[in-house]
């Protein structure tokens with residue numbers, strides 16, 4: 035399936051769903067304001083991978099929290115391919131030293147914007163192409 039549509043209406047703040055897209059898991063998370071603040075307050079110099087890795091933005095865009103999210107007024111939504119950029123395990127949500135995702139395979143810690151912060155993974159979790167069809171549904175792919 036080239037695209038997959040997700041109904042966001044049941045995903046409350048602090049919750050997430052995992053859907054399958056092109057054989058891979060995609061995480062869709064409705065972030066809390068605390069999670070957004072934590073990621074926004076992180077200086078870009080502290081990031082291991084300073085690139086947004088967001089397929090919806092020009093290549094090389096900086097990995098600000100906004101650039102990782104669904105954008106202005108939708109900063110709460112985070113859509114990411116749930117595949118660790120180290121060797122492809124599936125990271126666990128709301129885990130790890132930065133409260134984002136933790137990959138138990140070799141200990142990579144991602145923050146609340148899905149950016150790699152420590153461990154062997156080289157890149158931030160990838161943000162796939164997606165678009166909002168309306169306020170409560172998003173199409174991935």
Ligand code: FES
Pocket residue numbers: 118119120121122123137138139140141142153154155
């Ligand atoms: Fe995730 Fe190695 S596959 S840390």
